[in-house]
Amino acid sequence: MKSDAARKTQTICLYVLLVLGAAMFLAPFLWMVSTSLKPLNETMSIPPRWIPSEFLWENYPEAIDEMRFFWRYLGNTLFLCVMTVIGTVCSSAVAAYGFSRIEWRGRDKVFILVLATMMIPFPVVMVPIYTLFKIIGWTGTFKPLWVPTFFAGAFNVFLLRQFFLTLPKELSEAARIDGCNEFQIFWHVIMPLARPAIIVVALFQFMATWNDFIGPLIYLNDQQDMTLALGLQSYQSQGGGTSWNYLMAASTLIVLPVIVLYFFCQRYFVEGIATTGGKG
Amino acid sequence: MTGREKRNLRLGLLFISPWLTGFLLMSLYPLVSSFALSFTDYSTLSKPVFIGGENYADMAVDKLFWQSIWNTAYFAAISIPLNLGIALFLAILLNFDLPGKKIFRTIYFLPSLVPMVCLAVLWQWMLNGRIGLINNALRPFTDFLNGAFGTNFMPPNWLADPAYAKLGLILAGAWGVGNMVVIFLAGLQDVPRALYEAADLDGANFWQKTRHVTLPIISPVIYFNGIMSLIGSFQVFAVPYVMTGGGEGPGRSMLFAATYIFNKTFRSLSMGYACAISLVLFLIILGLTLAATKLSERHIHYEGK
Numbered sequence: 001m002k003s004d005a006a007r008k009t010q011t012i013c014l015y016v017l018l019v020l021g022a023a024m025f026l027a028p029f030l031w032m033v034s035t036s037l038k039p040l041n042e043t044m045s046i047p048p049r050w051i052p053s054e055f056l057w058e059n060y061p062e063a064i065d066e067m068r069f070f071w072r073y074l075g076n077t078l079f080l081c082v083m084t085v086i087g088t089v090c091s092s093a094v095a096a097y098g099f100s101r102i103e104w105r106g107r108d109k110v111f112i113l114v115l116a117t118m119m120i121p122f123p124v125v126m127v128p129i130y131t132l133f134k135i136i137g138w139t140g141t142f143k144p145l146w147v148p149t150f151f152a153g154a155f156n157v158f159l160l161r162q163f164f165l166t167l168p169k170e171l172s173e174a175a176r177i178d179g180c181n182e183f184q185i186f187w188h189v190i191m192p193l194a195r196p197a198i199i200v201v202a203l204f205q206f207m208a209t210w211n212d213f214i215g216p217l218i219y220l221n222d223q224q225d226m227t228l229a230l231g232l233q234s235y236q237s238q239g240g241g242t243s244w245n246y247l248m249a250a251s252t253l254i255v256l257p258v259i260v261l262y263f264f265c266q267r268y269f270v271e272g273i274a275t276t277g278g279k280g
Numbered sequence: 281m282t283g284r285e286k287r288n289l290r291l292g293l294l295f296i297s298p299w300l301t302g303f304l305l306m307s308l309y310p311l312v313s314s315f316a317l318s319f320t321d322y323s324t325l326s327k328p329v330f331i332g333g334e335n336y337a338d339m340a341v342d343k344l345f346w347q348s349i350w351n352t353a354y355f356a357a358i359s360i361p362l363n364l365g366i367a368l369f370l371a372i373l374l375n376f377d378l379p380g381k382k383i384f385r386t387i388y389f390l391p392s393l394v395p396m397v398c399l400a401v402l403w404q405w406m407l408n409g410r411i412g413l414i415n416n417a418l419r420p421f422t423d424f425l426n427g428a429f430g431t432n433f434m435p436p437n438w439l440a441d442p443a444y445a446k447l448g449l450i451l452a453g454a455w456g457v458g459n460m461v462v463i464f465l466a467g468l469q470d471v472p473r474a475l476y477e478a479a480d481l482d483g484a485n486f487w488q489k490t491r492h493v494t495l496p497i498i499s500p501v502i503y504f505n506g507i508m509s510l511i512g513s514f515q516v517f518a519v520p521y522v523m524t525g526g527g528e529g530p531g532r533s534m535l536f537a538a539t540y541i542f543n544k545t546f547r548s549l550s551m552g553y554a555c556a557i558s559l560v561l562f563l564i565i566l567g568l569t570l571a572a573t574k575l576s577e578r579h580i581h582y583e584g585k
Contacts, residue, residue, distance in 0.1 A: 014376055021370065022387045028455060029390070031413050032402050044411050091298035098295025104288045105281070114299065117307045121515050121565060123541045123558040125310035127317060127551045132305075134324055151302025182291050211395040213518040218546070229397040236401055237525040244405055251398040258393045266386075273459055274466035 036060070036249035043244045056245070063249035066235065070250075072224050073231040080145055080227065081209045087149030088156050088205040089198055095152040096160030097186050101172060111161070117154045122214070130218060144219045145212070149205065155276075156201045162275060163197035164190060200272035203265055210258060228254050318556035323549035335556035345557060347532055348540040349564075351446065355536065356513040359450045363509055364502065367457040371464030372490065385465070392458030400522035403452035409437035414451070439523055442531030449520055449534070453513075460505050467501030468494065496581040503576050507569055514565050517542065537561045 030050070035043050036059055038052040064070040099111050133144040167190065175185045191198070216230040226234060232250055262269055281289070293300070318335055320328035339345050374385050394402070406413050415435035422433040438448035471494060479489045495502075517538040520529065528535040528543075537557070544554035 011378065014373060014378060018373055018378075018384050021373070022384055025388055025391055025455065027413065028402055028406055031406065035405065046411060046416070048411070048413060048416050091302075095296045095299035098292050098299075102288055102292045102295060104292030105285065107292060110296070113303065117303060119511065119566070119569070120307060120311065121511070121538075121558070121562055123515060123517075123538050124314055124555075124562045125307065126541070126558065127545055127555050128310035128313035129306060130545070131313075131324060131551075132310075148302065148306055150298065151306060152296075152299035153302070154299075157299055182295075186295075207393070211397075213395075213397050213522070214542075217521075229395050232401065233397050233522050236522070247401055248405065251401050255394050255398050258395065259390065262390070262393055269389075270462055273462045276463065 032248045032252055032255075035244055036063075036246075036252050038245050040243060040245055059245050059249045060253065063246035063253070066243070066246050067231055067250060068235075069224050069226070069231065070228075073226055073228045076142070076225060077210060077227040077229075080142060081206050083142075083146035084149040084209045085202045085205045087146060088153065089202050091150050091152035092156035092160050092201060093191065093194070093198065094186070095157045096164055097190060099157060100161045100164035101167075101186070101190060102182065114154045114157055118158075126218070133219065139219055140221045140225075141219075142225070145209075145215050156205070159201055159204075159272070159275060160194065160197055163194055167193055196268065196271070199265070200268045200275070203261070203268055204272060206261070207258065314555045314558060317552050318559050320552040321550075322552040322555075324551065325549065328552060331552070335553045336560075338553065339556060339560065344532070344535065344540060348535045348537045351533065351535055352514055352516065352537040352561075355446050355450065355516060356510065358447075359453050359513055360506065360509045362450065363454055363457045363460060364505060366454055367460035367464055367505065368502070370457070370461045371468055372494070374461065374465060375468045385461075388461055389458035392456040394456065396518040397522050399452060399456065400519040403448070403455070403519075404439060404523050407438035407448045407451070409435070409440055412438070414438070440530055442529070442533040445529045445533040449516075449523065452519060452523075460509070463505055464498065464501060467498040471497045499576070499580045500582060503572075503580055506576075507572060510568055510572065511565060514561065514568075 031048075034050055034052060037055045037057065038049070038059075039054070039056055042049060042052060067073070099107060099114070129144075130139070133139050138144050138147075171189055171193075172185050175189050180188065211229060212227070213229050213233065216227045217233075220226055220230065223234070232247075232254060235250065236247055317328055319330060319332060321331050321334075322328035370388055374381055374388065391399075407415075409415060415438075418435040422435055425431055425433050436444040436447075438444050475493050475497070476489060479493055484492070515538050516536050520534040520536060520539065521542075523529075524534045528539065538561075541554045541558050541561070544550045544557065
């Protein structure tokens with residue numbers, strides 16, 4: 001058995017490691033915010049200054065002006081977030097119900113197909129999907145970015161199915177005896193119970209849309225139609241490449257909502273990610 | 281089939297129909313179509329023309345293709361074990377029952393929330409050769425070495441240097457391991473306490489417990505994280521794209537397989553060729569996943585399964 005002294009040294013060592021690591025993980029965030037508040041010449045000072053000599057809060061409105069369509073980008077991004085969250089939640093919940101709460105022949109074999117589609121790399125299907133959207137005239141519009149979410153992505157179906165399987169069968173049977181049909185059971189019994197899992201799926205989809213880069217890059221042509229992520233990249237590559245204070249201010253503005261969302265929904269994030277790791 | 285079975289089959293198919301439609305339109309059709317197009321000369325401007333295996337023959341002698349595969353393999357070979365190692369190490373640290381562990385868990389997780397474009401822009405700034413934070417932190421070490429041993433070490437120019445660009449990208453990626461840490465932590469919390477107690481009675485120290493209890497029990501989680509990062513890192517695209525301003529990096533050091541497919545599709549409009557490359561990439565990922573599965577079969581320990 002360990003002595004008290006040994007235990008104390010162990011605790012101290014652990015804290016030293018944790019604090020060092022935490023400093024390394026936090027430093028880029030602090031550096032981002034610090035840079036975003038500096039005058040341009042101070043961003044280049046050697047050795048670096050962590051605390052700006054004066055806090056230039058006006059860098060933020062100026063960065064927004066520099067990006068030209070910042071508010072449009074925000075509107076576009078929010079529109080896509082809303083549409084993709086609705087699409088994903090509705091379609092994956094229905095599909096996951098079919099994969100978990102109804103017994104039908106071949107169900108589990110088909111479910112293996114669901115899992116298999118997660119393995120397909122996007123570049124492999126990129127050309128045909130792009131061509132398909134081009135033929136029906138959807139390139140240059142938002143549709144290719146949200147309509148597909150109404151077709152239940154494999155990952156979300158998997159996540160919800162795992163949750164639906166944990167709900168006792170007796171719930172459905174009792175409702176069936178009361179004369180509910182399958183849709184009523186889905187809507188009135190299962191969905192209310194699945195709220196935590198639905199929130200996880202909605203959060204993940206929101207994040208995915210907020211962060212998506214390659215989708216908007218491929219399908220959007222007009223400067224005004226861009227999303228925040230694409231708009232930031234476009235601003236940076238078109239001459240904003242050296243105004244690091246503005247770039248960091250813009251980055252902070254795009255990161256901040258995600259961080260705030262995390263602090264409000266911490267539990268769902270952690271449980272959702274843990275479930276994907278095979279906890280279900 | 282009884283009437284009830286028939287009814288259930290119809291209902292089941294009805295419920296999964298959104299997925300089924302998506303599967304046919306967004307997975308199966310594109311996969312088949314991609315395969316077919318890989319034997320053609322095709323740009324969206326014209327109809328595909330069948331050219332047999334020419335795309336594949338071209339690939340064999342296409343220096344850029346091989347460079348993109350080399351860059352991708354190099355990136356994956358370093359970043360996968362590095363990220364797994366860091367994530368597992370952090371998860372083990374965070375699994376100790378210490379006051380304040382919640383705060384540390386949050387700190388380590390936060391970077392994985394950062395959108396990829398922001399991550400790329402931020403790390404371009406961090407990795408700036410002259411005024412970047414990383415080199416400002418490294419400079420005292422190189423100065424010390426140079427002073428002590430008369431050497432001439434310099435912090436690297438990261439993204440502007442073909443030899444270091446990918447390492448810079450790997451470093452930026454390692455900052456976002458928080459997702460993996462959360463998955464590892466969930467695995468660690470599932471290890472039955474009784475096993476540690478039994479090991480304590482046998483006088484096992486911390487390393488022995490980690491090696492003979494923790495690692496075997498969480499081996500399925502290590503496998504899961506490994507496969508996920510394998511699939512992810514072979515498709516690396518957004519971060520290097522942003523870091524290079526949509527280019528290929530110095531000396532094409534940031535030309536990855538997905539970058540090359542993207543350029544072939546949308547810049548040179550050689551879509552047939554792009555499809556052929558993408559299928560080869562798919563086969564590589566599939567082959568490595570199967571190999572990893574086979575290799576790990578002996579080492580993975582499934583509790584009660």
